[in-house]
Amino acid sequence: MNRKRLAGFVALVLVSSTLAQPAWAQRFNRVRPGAAEGVVNLPYTISDTQGNMWMIYNNGWFQQQGGNPTFTQSAMLTVNGNQPTQNNNVANLDSKTGEVVLENMQAPGNVAVTRRIKIDKDAGVARYIDVFRNNGTEPVNMTAMIQSNLNFGVTTARNIGDPKRRGQEFAWTAQTGNNRGAGFMFAGKGAKVVPVLNYVQGNNVVSATMDLKLPAGKEAAVVTFYYATGSMELAGKWALDCKESKLLADVPKEVRRVIVNFPINSDAALGLDVLRGDVFDVIELRGGDQLRGTLKDPSWKLDTSFGPVELPADSVVALLNVGTVRPRQLVVTSGAEIFGGQLASQAVSIDLSNGQTVSVPLAQVTRIGYRKRAGEPDEIAFDKPFVTLRSGDRVVVHPLTTPVDFVTRFGTIKIDPKTLASLSLSAENQPTHQVRLTDGSTFTGIAPVDAFAMTLAGAGQAREVSFSAASVARVQLDKGRDDLDDEVDARLTLDNGDVLVGSLTGTVKLATAFDTLTLSAGEIKRLTPVVADSEEGTPRSTDVQVTLWDQTSVGGQLLDTSVDFRFKSGQTARLPLALIQDYVQPLPEPSATVKEKILAIVKELNADDWRARDRAEEQLVTLGTVVIGVLTDARPDQPPEAQQRIDSALKKIKQANAPKPAGGMPVPVMMKD
Numbered sequence: 001m002n003r004k005r006l007a008g009f010v011a012l013v014l015v016s017s018t019l020a021q022p023a024w025a026q027r028f029n030r031v032r033p034g035a036a037e038g039v040v041n042l043p044y045t046i047s048d049t050q051g052n053m054w055m056i057y058n059n060g061w062f063q064q065q066g067g068n069p070t071f072t073q074s075a076m077l078t079v080n081g082n083q084p085t086q087n088n089n090v091a092n093l094d095s096k097t098g099e100v101v102l103e104n105m106q107a108p109g110n111v112a113v114t115r116r117i118k119i120d121k122d123a124g125v126a127r128y129i130d131v132f133r134n135n136g137t138e139p140v141n142m143t144a145m146i147q148s149n150l151n152f153g154v155t156t157a158r159n160i161g162d163p164k165r166r167g168q169e170f171a172w173t174a175q176t177g178n179n180r181g182a183g184f185m186f187a188g189k190g191a192k193v194v195p196v197l198n199y200v201q202g203n204n205v206v207s208a209t210m211d212l213k214l215p216a217g218k219e220a221a222v223v224t225f226y227y228a229t230g231s232m233e234l235a236g237k238w239a240l241d242c243k244e245s246k247l248l249a250d251v252p253k254e255v256r257r258v259i260v261n262f263p264i265n266s267d268a269a270l271g272l273d274v275l276r277g278d279v280f281d282v283i284e285l286r287g288g289d290q291l292r293g294t295l296k297d298p299s300w301k302l303d304t305s306f307g308p309v310e311l312p313a314d315s316v317v318a319l320l321n322v323g324t325v326r327p328r329q330l331v332v333t334s335g336a337e338i339f340g341g342q343l344a345s346q347a348v349s350i351d352l353s354n355g356q357t358v359s360v361p362l363a364q365v366t367r368i369g370y371r372k373r374a375g376e377p378d379e380i381a382f383d384k385p386f387v388t389l390r391s392g393d394r395v396v397v398h399p400l401t402t403p404v405d406f407v408t409r410f411g412t413i414k415i416d417p418k419t420l421a422s423l424s425l426s427a428e429n430q431p432t433h434q435v436r437l438t439d440g441s442t443f444t445g446i447a448p449v450d451a452f453a454m455t456l457a458g459a460g461q462a463r464e465v466s467f468s469a470a471s472v473a474r475v476q477l478d479k480g481r482d483d484l485d486d487e488v489d490a491r492l493t494l495d496n497g498d499v500l501v502g503s504l505t506g507t508v509k510l511a512t513a514f515d516t517l518t519l520s521a522g523e524i525k526r527l528t529p530v531v532a533d534s535e536e537g538t539p540r541s542t543d544v545q546v547t548l549w550d551q552t553s554v555g556g557q558l559l560d561t562s563v564d565f566r567f568k569s570g571q572t573a574r575l576p577l578a579l580i581q582d583y584v585q586p587l588p589e590p591s592a593t594v595k596e597k598i599l600a601i602v603k604e605l606n607a608d609d610w611r612a613r614d615r616a617e618e619q620l621v622t623l624g625t626v627v628i629g630v631l632t633d634a635r636p637d638q639p640p641e642a643q644q645r646i647d648s649a650l651k652k653i654k655q656a657n658a659p660k661p662a663g664g665m666p667v668p669v670m671m672k673d
Contacts, residue, residue, distance in 0.1 A: 070228035094116075111132055143211050146224075152178040152204070154182075165483055195208035220258055278372060279292075291360065293351045298312070304340060339460060387472060390470075398454065404449075405448060410494075415437070422435070432445060435447075438478050452472060490586065500567060503566055522588065542557045543555070589630070628653060
């Protein structure tokens with residue numbers, strides 16, 4: 001399956017302990033006793049309870065000594081082939097997080113690198129967070145690599161599949177020469193950005209490489225975990241069972257916002273620095289003082305840009321007072337909604353832990369946080385339809401019921417609301433709007449509406465509201481698909497990067513050098529415009545190269561300058577050939593004659609003689625991938641015996657055509673094209 005490198009990079013976090021299951025994750029975010037803020041000299045040594053010493057050297061790389069060390073020179077970082085330079089041999093110690101921080105190391109291209117290293121002494125865990133900042137005035141393309149060495153070599157290794165993204169790996173594990181398991185988690189489960197892993201079977205060196213594009217003045221931060229366990233199986237279990245939200249819970253908010261290889265969950269998903277209490281509710285004052293007790297207000301009444309709302313106190317988890325001239329309140333709910341506006345009450349009542357009730361003027365408050373409630377999850381599963389406003393508000397809504405008109409380069413499409421996953425009206429570096437359909441299609445255009453009439457469905461109570469189009473940043477109605485399968489999903493790519501998931505329909509007439517061919521669009525496996533022989537590379541509007549289901553390849557000129565297209569979600573469009581960059585159909589239909597032959601064999605799958613049934617199944621498997629589409633379409637109408645035979649044949653065909661790594665090595669971790 002073809003994958004490409006996406007923007008991002010990996011910072012390695014190294015672990016060494018005989019862990020069964022990460023009870024350490026609950027300890028990891030405690031500040032270590034004796035951790036004091038200040039300057040430390042390098043190399044800086046930290047001893048863990050496993051008998052190992054972690055020695056952090058200049059530029060942030062480390063090695064283990066003593067006990068049974070798993071890693072030698074590790075976490076060695078290069079940017080465009082060069083190590084970041086450090087002008088001194090010292091680091092800072094952050095008393096709040098317990099991190100050793102190496103700041104503003106210089107890398108090529110005006111890139112500054114900050115490495116944040118945290119070690120848990122009890123579990124023998126180290127966390128590396130590398131923050132890259134472009135200090136220049138122009139975008140920077142950089143290739144970053146981090147390399148680590150295992151002390152005893154590797155006898156066998158494998159990748160761990162991401163349970164949230166089919167076809168993607170997020171961790172690597174190995175059996176080492178000292179009969180221990182080692183591995184690292186180089187991305188969070190469900191992450192959109194993963195590295196390219198570089199490893200040679202039997203070697204003791206593993207590295208990860210990624211390409212990263214940093215706009216001027218922007219930052220990106222990345223995290224990965226290395227660890228050693230009793231076996232390779234335990235190493236894989238550790239990666240699958242750990243909770244990323246706990247591993248990153250103490251990361252400063254300014255760093256959390258720019259992490260690219262871990263999905264940000266729970267409070268961090270709000271993009272806000274919310275305050276929560278453990279045993280008591282908390283009010284934080286502007287001077288930094290905190291009052292603890294029990295908040296008394298039964299509800300929060302707020303005047304928002306889309307009308308008044310009243311939020312029950314048991315649905316609210318936090319409040320922030322933002323702004324200085326005329327402060328605005330942001331009320332955060334347990335459903336991850338954010339309501340912004342002016343509170344009706346200008347004071348907050350709280351019963352202090354000593355029994356006294358006080359009323360605190362809102363003007364003196366910076367943040368308010370409710371205590372963690374019983375049964376409250378660590379991570380908020382935010383999977384409901386919602387609207388995000390440019391002001392930062394995020395509210396849950398009922399799905400749309402009326403079609404959405406969307407003007408594209410290839411005409412106006414009336415989008416069925418059931419097929420609309422999201423509509424972004426403020427995409428970064430994108431002057432147009434962007435639509436994402438439930439079938440995985442993404443394309444740009446303009447939504448010519450003045451307002452969105454919707455119904456609130458969350459803590460704001462069920463009532464109709466109208467959001468002005470100018471105030472809306474994003475409408476998210478469905479999770480959609482992020483896991484397009486190169487072996488199944490047909491797609492058409494336009495010259496501006498739009499991807500339409502679906503198939504060509506109807507017939508096309510192709511004028512060749514020898515005759516005019518009438519081709520069924522369903523039989524086309526690939527169609528690509530022929531690029532003109534010019535410096536500009538301008539495609540000729542009607543010259544194409546066509547590959548059919550049986551690998552017949554022929555070039556010619558389409559007699560029509562447009563083609564008919566049907567999205568997988570059901571919508572149709574007519575696309576100018578001049579806009580098409582490529583069309584690929586992994587499962588083209590065979591010709592009518594071959595299709596009849598396949599269907600005739602399918603009938604034999606329910607024959608009285610079991611030998612005839614076996615023979616028919618074997619014939620279908622022999623025909624290969626060309627039968628997949630026909631069998632899939634025919635299956636629902638077949639009796640149970642034939643359906644079981646079809647399932648068996650499809651499984652055998654897919655197994656026979658699955659990509660196999662050479663020499664037993666793991667398939668490299670790469671993103672899809």
